[in-house]
Amino acid sequence: MRAADDGGGTGSAGAQNKREGGLGRVFDYIEAHRDDSLRRLADYVARPSISDRATEVAATAGYLKEVISKIGMDVEVISTAGNPVVVAERRRRPERPTVLIYGHYDVQPPDPIERWTTPPFEPAVRDGRIFGRGTADNKGQHLAHLLGIEALLACDQELPCNVVVLLDGEEEAGSPNLAGFVAENRERLACDLVVWSDGPVHSSGRSCVLFGVRGMIAFDLRASGANRTLHSGNWGGVAPNPLWTLVHLLASMKSSSGAITIDGLSDDVVAPTQAERAALEALPGDIEATKRDLGVGHLDEPAERGLAERLAAWPTFTINGLHGGYGGAGSQTSLPHEAVAKCDIRLVEAQSTAGAWAAIEAHVGRVAPEVELIRRGAMEPSKTPLEHPLARPVAKAVAVAQGREPLLVPALGGSLPDYVWTKVLGVPSFGIPFANVDEANHAPDENLDLEHFFLGVKTAASLLAHIGDER
Ligand SMILES: [Zn+2]
Incomplete structure (x- = not known):
């Protein structure tokens, strides 16, 4: 010793x-x-x-x-x-x-x-x-x-x-x-x-x-279209497509460069302190080994942040599942009547579940008011x-x-x-x-x-x- x-x-x-x-x-x-x-x-x-x-x-x-x-x-x-x-x-x-x-x-x-x-x-x-x-x-x-x-x-x-x-x-x-x-x-x-x-x-x-x-909120986004599944040739471009509604809404919530773009959600996030950054940088973590382990050619954006820093210091928005329409063999040219996205957001200190819910509610209400937000669970950071x-x-x-x-x-x-x-x-x-x-x-x-x-x-x-x- x-x-x-x-x-x-x-x-x-x-x-x-x-x-x-x-x-x-x-x-x-x-x-x-x-x-x-x-x-x-x-x-x-x-x-x-x-x-x-x-x-x-x-x-x-x-x-x-x-x-x-x-x-x-x-x-x-x-x-x-x-x-x-x-x-x-x-x-x-x-x-x-x-x-x-x-x-x-x-x-x-x-x-x-x-x-x-x-x-x-x-x-x-x-x-x-x-x-x-x-x-x-x-x-x-x-x-x-x-x-x-x-x-x-x-x-x-x-x-x-x-x-x-x-x-x-x-x-x-x-x-x-x-x-x-x-x-x-x-x-x-x-x-x-x-x-x-x-x-x-x-x-x-x-x-x-x-x-x-990190804290967490888990939720569903549910979009509804017509009261039944429709023929995409007879109704496409006329009846609203709930899958497109969700895709546009989801795209408005996170950018391709990895930033969460839900208005107000990340306002309270504070960048890591010097001591935190030093501790995070001292944690073993090998980007190449991680890519090999996961079988991926690149990691999610933003690329400039270290692995440990991403997991500890910043919120992240995950689509857990996106469901709707036809997924069977061959093709079926139909127009779905309903679509659901299951999601979670991990929150960091200084954020709160109440603040996160309020931000998402306001964002969905502004971008796609017809989409229903269903709360599934929450835990404070x-x-x-x-x-x-x-x-x-x-x-x-x-x-x-x-x-x-x-x-x-x-x-x-x-x-x-x-x-x-x-x-x-x-x-x-x-x-x-x-x-x-x-x-x-x-x-x-x-x-x-x-x-x-x-x-x-x-x-x-x-x-x-x-x-x-x-x-
Ligand atoms: Zn256990």
Whole structure:
């Protein structure tokens, strides 16, 4: 293990050594308890807490209550309109910061079950990995945090900071009750930062800290023509063609050079800061390799932006599907009566779903008022600034536990309910994924690499130690 770069600012060299020494003992404890930790992960994964199996989910919440209280936290299973939430806390250091660890104990269905090498709820270890539904997504990742807490308490009487653990029981069903639960329990959940570990490390295999996610709106555009399909010779040029209506509307929404041209939609977008641009440029990403991987001769416009910057810092408008008229064998010279475009727009911080809906509604109303806009779903974007004062101890905690600086990812291209922390609870949120890139989450043979798991436990302990130093 490499000595940590102190970077100046938090305490003397003596205090630094003391902390490193303290973590050294904690890391030794974690190493010495590998078999026990693995056994406990297997015991947890054996419980089939699939989101829509209420009985199994409730039983697993009860099991967690026992597990967590043995670790030394006050824990409660709290019912919601859906599956219960497990909330645990240990707040014994009023002068120190509080970390909220978020995870989810529900899992995806294991189907297609016949494609598993060993049964999904009979965890098996082979080739240095543990296989089973929920090993990586997400039981192994939040159990790593719980084991990190246990290791700290075994080596010292008290945790270095205050900790709240919130385990969601319906993340795989879209966390429909999470934002409401957090809003109603602000005081109980009061904290200085949220940390969550889910998904894989960076695709390059390096660890990363995630600072945000893009938001999203999904919608249909539906155009109608005559009340029936018509002969294109007898009616073409007379009856309106809903496919042409949609094609013109869609062309007015995005230019061939990649700019979204929906009036007002991108007004609030702020270009990446210098720190963000530097972090994005440091992310591994090879344009030629990406083209080969995708089997394409060129990438989408605008070409001058790097891959990571496109995914993290700018909105994007995708036509998911365009449907209407005849698509069968040969030709049929007909004039369709209806056409639908299914679309989504990924939003970046500073945009909002309300603003995006208003912009699209106004644009469609102006360009093609006869087209119906059908809202399908929405999620707010979220971002914690790279310059946030707590970003430094978080990144340093990873470096100390893992021996290498993590990559800093300003935002994930996809969408997760991270806004619940940054916008509902109003605190910074950091993602520290522990799983291997080929974790096969949501798929047969889901697995967690054991080295990733134990590094996760060490990182979790290191995180609390480093946050505890921020007074
Ligand atoms: Zn998942």
